[in-house]
Amino acid sequence: MKWAFWRRARHNEELQEEIQGHLLLAEREALESGQTANEARHAARREFGNVSITEEVTRDMWGWRWAADFLQDVRYALRSFRQLPGFVAVALLTLALGTGATTVMFSLVSGVLLKPLPYPEPNRLVAVNGHTEGWNTKIWGEQKLAYLDFLDCQRDSHSLDMAALVYNSGTLSAPGDAKYVDYFEISSELFSVLRVPLGLGRAFLPEEDKIGATPVAILGYSFWQQRFDGTAEVLGSSLFLDEKHYTIVGVAPPGFKLYGDEPEIYTPLGQDPAGYLHNRAAQPVRVVGRLHPGTTLAQAQAEVALTGSHLAQAYTDTNKGRSLQVKRLQPPVGDVGSTLWLLLGAVGLVLLIACANVASLMLARAISREREMAMRVALGAGRGRLVRQYLTESALLSLTGSILGVMLANWGLHPFLAFWPGDLPRADEVQLDWRVLLFAIALALLTNVLCGLAPAWRAPVKEVEQILRAGARTVTAGTRRLHSAFVESEMALAIVLLVAAGMLGRALLHASSLNPGLDIRNLLVMRVGLSPATLADPAKIPAAWQDLIERGRRVPGVQSLTAVDIVPMRQGNNEYGYWTTADVPPQNKQPMALASSATPDYLKVMGIPLLEGRFFDDHDRLGSEPVIVVDDVLATSAFPGQDALGKNLWIPDMPCPQPDVNKFVECSTPFKIVGVVGHVRYWGLAGDDQAQLRTQFYYPFAQVAPPFLTRWSQLMSIAVRTTVPPLTLVEPLRRALRGATGDQVLYQVRTMEQLAHDSLEMQRFLLLLFGIFAALALVLACIGIYGVLAYLTGRRVPEIGLRMAIGASPSDVTWLVLRQSWEMILLGIGIGTVAALAAGRILERLVEGMQPTALSTFMIVIPFLVLAAMLASLVPARRASRVDPTHALRQE
Amino acid sequence: MAKRNDRYQNRTEILQGTLDMLILQTLQWAPRHGYALSKAIRTNSGEILKVDTGSLYPALHRLERKGWVAAEWKPSDVGPRLRVYRLTKAGKRQLVSERSRWERLTAAIAGVLNPAEKEDVP
Known part of the structure; x- marks a missing residue:
């Protein structure tokens, strides 16, 4: 920019020199023709005409007029902004929040999903x-x-x-x-x-x-x-x-x-x-x-x-x-992508609302300046120039807003990352880098266009005299429609976010009210690493577990203790295909079930209800009949309409519980179902209903075949039912279970309450974010409705005065204004409902535990929104009803 | 503010759109500075066409930007250096096309002005 101005200055000097040369030549010729020096100079000047106009018109030919105009526009915009600090503050805050939030979400998308792997090539x-x-x-x-x-x-x-x-x-x-x-x-x-x-x-x-x-x-x-x-x-x-x-x-x-x-x-x-x-x-x-x-x-x-x-x-x-x-090779991000895109989408909606808001503010301002603009047109300003003036103003706003937004994002990114539930994959690669800045620049351009185009679009050109004559006291139908469109789109976007938040809230409420299938209170689970020396010798393993369980039970505060290989709502699982007859089909045709091996106390410790039969006891051991216990989901799906108790399951991939084998042996006999227990929400409170694999069965840890004992023992956990707050027992248990060699370790210690709580963490997190977005959307939409109505009503003051002069009552006037907002609100809700239904579908697919969009969500959200919108429009309506007719008419 | 441009350009007594052609044509024989150019046009037209400087310089700078003429500072005997314009290759092509356009136009206008020579109108 500086360079361009420097060049311009030099060109200016050259132009002056060129014209001086022309004048000198003309003067000399006049002298030669016999005039006096004074006459000659005047003649040359007269001949030439207006030097400064010639210079100006010539400068126009250089094609950098825009630069000078731009500076002029910027100066003008700054001057007019200074007179409206409130407008500028609201617009900047709105845009900064919108772009800031969007930039944060995009940083996550960029760092987690878009960045290539951090290796060369x-x-x-x-x-x-x-x-x-x-x-x-x-x-x-x-x-x-x-x-x-x-x-x-x-x-x-x-x-x-x-x-x-x-x-x-x-x-x-x-x-x-x-x-x-x-x-x-x-x-x-x-x-x-x-x-x-x-x-x-x-x-x-x-x-x-x-x-x-x-x-x-x-x-x-x-x-x-x-x-x-x-x-x-x-x-x-x-x-x-x-x-x-x-x-x-x-x-x-x-x-x-x-x-x-x-x-x-x-x-x-x-x-x-x-x-x-x-x-x-x-x-x-x-x-x-x-x-x-x-x-x-x-x-x-x-x-x-x-x-x-x-x-x-x-x-x-x-x-x-x-x-x-x-x-x-793809970066290992699992299924977090859908959540990230979902949030980016939601935050994008907030940004759109913010833009609509600023646009309607700018539009209202533009219309109140219509007279001024018409005057400028009358004085010779072209339409392009006015459009540029508007765009310069919105560019200043959106640019400043975006810079503030990026600063907000820079400040808020790491707190937000820390707030992310669980581990966000590649979180350490999330930063405000050039991709994000590029995105922010694109965002600034987009907001600029969105905010500035509407006012620019209707820059006055045609009806200049009309506008000048009518003064600032009319609102054309086109303008009203444009204003209404902003309100409607804000309402629609707000509905989408509110419904999404409502759906998440409902899903969370529903999920928290679900029975996890076990008693999660006072229950501690942790993984155990047996002493490596023990693991190296399978013959010692059963005794080691026995010893560990006995020692654990003796710790004060421990009510009961069990060993188990997989723990509900925690990572890690094991699954087997099964069949109800000996005629077992190939593996990919077998139904699958979650399998966990446990010691006899498992049911009691976890608080899982026994529905039928028995759980394991000390008689279930290697060499005795292979037994299993199934949950009611497996019982009903494998034996619909029948009693599963006493039935057999063929489980071809499960090693047969025989002593004295040193490799995998398939059982010649099936596994007998000796009990039916309640279903446990293994996949978490929210996720279990939609999980692909819900059937469960248990088999005795004592029947794990010797060649597999080492592997199984590496994966085993213990669950401890306590009489005192469970976390107070962690250290006593650690000390008691250290073992003879002191190298037996407990790790991944959790309470069952934590696990259950964590299983809803993502839903809770999304609810919170969507709640914030929805609240933001609601507030912005209300500000938008208020602003537009206040403006439109303000425009109608003379008309209202006239109506009141010929007998309209204040309540008539209130209704007149409310009816106007009513139309916008209803249309917005109509569009929003359709959009929300579509958005609900997306949410159902992406978030675990979502229920189909329920009518009740809309039934709560819509009246709420209508109420808020009506409140926002009540203020201008009341103001209109208090218009003093004489005063209003005199204004005209 | 485009309107103001037009206003000043219209002030010229030279038919609109022909100034460019006249400049290019005049530069065809030799490079000239602005004053010489305006004088040459006036002289060559038998003192009939008078080029307004308020149009001449904008036109020269516009033609320069389009690449039809090129400018160069040359020292002069009057004192300050002078900006001398010369026709470029592109300018020569442009001149040819503008001339043929002009000839078609004048022929057409002549046809309209003197219809009796062609058909017998009662």
């Missing part, structure tokens, strides 16, 4: 997944690979560098206090495939990625900071993890996350002799790959698919029907 990274027919990605997520399949794939691939990773967890016994840690078993290529340099030390070597190699480990950055104070001496020192000594060779770089998690430790995957890694039937391995330079995704897909089909032919018993797929 993220678009060349791929994921290799398996796919078996009947695999439901929606429930189980992407199917992973068998470790042996990964090795074959890696060996055969010419288009991809591949690396593998397996989640694991275990007890770190030394150095320091025993701690249950998450660790990733990774293949040696992982860091090089991702092109992430180590923070300290080195990555694993290929020769360390083999069974029998020296155990080495890499530390996660945060864990290194916490446990080892971030000292470099840690390299070469030793870890005692799950009964194995590891030498630390490296530290991962800060902030390095894989699939959203930062593990405490990395170990070489190839060193792990675990059976499930050397059996193609199990698929625990996540595979990430990087396309070789010059190869395309399609080439990699074809190649890996080919390997997959070779594997399916070569290993028919394990790989039949399984194919391999290559997809672009």
Whole structure:
């Protein structure tokens, strides 16, 4: 800008010089023709005409008039804003709130959903997944690979560098206090495939990625900071993890996350002799790959698919029907996307209302300035110039509003992130970066157009004399319609948000009133890591659990205690297909059920009602008849109209409870149903009704076959029924259950009340936000209605005065005004209802536990809105009714 | 404020729209500064066409912006340097097209003014 003005100034000087030259030449010629010096100068001047007008017109030809005009517009706008501090404050506040909230939501969308993965050349990274027919990605997520399949794939691939990773967890016994840690078993290529340099030390070597190699480990950055104070001496020192000594060779770089998690430790995957890694039937391995330079995704897909089909032919018993797929590696964000888009949409509606509000304010102002504008037209201003004046004003407003909004967003973003229920994936990547700023600029432009166009659109041009003659005392039908349109759209948008908030409120009320299926009070649940030495020897495990339960029971304040593998409303589950006859169909045709193994006290501890039969007792053990207990949902779905008690279920994938086996054995006999218990809302209060998998059964922990005891014991939790506030028992339990070697640890400690409460956290959060949005929308809409009506009524003062002079009563006048608002409100509600029904559909799909849009929601929301709107219009109506007729008529 | 422009441009006695053509035509033979240009037009028209400077300079700057003429500062013997305009290639093309348009127009007008020469009107 500065540059343009500098150039303009120079051009100005040149133009003056050019004209001076012209005058001089003319003067000299006059002199030569014999005139006196004085005469010659005058003649030249006369001949030339008006110098300054010539200069001005010539300057117009340069084409930067806009710049000068723009400055003039800005000065003019600022001057007129200074006279209306109230108007400017309301408009700026409205716009700042609108753009601020929208910018915050977009920062989340951008950081969580739009940003590429934080590795170099993220678009060349791929994921290799398996796919078996009947695999439901929606429930189980992407199917992973068998470790042996990964090795074959890696060996055969010419288009991809591949690396593998397996989640694991275990007890770190030394150095320091025993701690249950998450660790990733990774293949040696992982860091090089991702092109992430180590923070300290080195990555694993290929020769360390083999069974029998020296155990080495890499530390996660945060864990290194916490446990080892971030000292470099840690390299070469030793870890005692799950009964194995590891030498630390490296530290991962800060902030390095894989699939959203930062593990405490990395170990070489190839060193792990675990059976499930050397059996193609199990698929625990996540595979990430990087396309070789010059190869395309399609080439990699074809190649890996080919390997997959070779594997399916070569290993028919394990790989039949399984194919391999290559997809672009996506950031791990789960289903949070829909929530984010939903909130961005809602906040966008608030912004629209804000724009409509400011636009109607600007329009009212524009109309009150109609006379002034008409005067300017009469003095020669073009329509384009007036439109530009309006747009300059709205641009100033929206730009300032947006800057304030971005400042608000900058200030509010982190509190909002902290407020997000649970863990927002990729939260650390959310920031006000260039994407967000770009968005904010686009937003400012949009608000500018939305706010400024309406007044500009009706800039006076045609009926100049009419306007000048009529003065500022008429409202044309077109203007009224435009005003009404703003009110109607504000009402409609407010309805959408109010109905959404109402639906969420109803869903939350409904969900909180639901019976969770168990007694959530005074119930503590936590995971237990048995001593690694015990886990290494399955023969010791049953006694260890027995000992742990006994010790726990003796802690004062503990009423009863049970061990169980899956806990309702908490992550982690196990499921099996079942069938009611021996003629079991293939796996993808079997119905599935949630399966949990528990000790005999489970029912009593959890407070789950026993409906029929019995729960387990000490007689259910290895070698005795395999028994299960089902919930009433499974009982009715598997045996409709019959008594499930005493019936059999065939569960082909469940290991048979036989002693003295060392591998998976399928039962020749079915599992007998010995009891029916109440359904537990396993998926949370809100989510359970719509969950895909609701049927549940329990089997005795004592009947878990020996080869599986170690794995099961790693996953077990305990639930404690207390007589005192449950959280006071955490420390006593920790001390009592530390075990003989002191390395038995409790982790993920929660009360059942917390879990139940957390299961509605997202609904509560959405309700709060939508409530705020709806309240904001309501207030804005009311301000809008008030402003428009006050303005329209103000315009009609002479007319009202006339009406009153010829006999209209104050109440007639009140009704006259109210009827006007009534029309706008009704139309707005009509449009809003249709829009709200559509929005309700979206909400139902995106939020767990939503009920179909109920009439009652509208029945509450609409009268509420009408009442608010009528109150807002009552003020101008009353004012109109108090118009003094003589005074009003004299004004004319 | 477009209206004011028009008002001053209309003041010229030269038929609207022909000034550009006259300037381009006059520059065809040699580059000239503004004063020489206005003098040349007046002389060549036998003192009939008088170019208003209030139109000439806007027209020159407009033509320059369109790229039909190019300007250059040249030192002069009167004292200040002079801005000398010369015809560009694009200007030459423009002149050709404006001339042919003008010739068609004058032929047409002549046809309207002298219809009797063509048909016998009773």
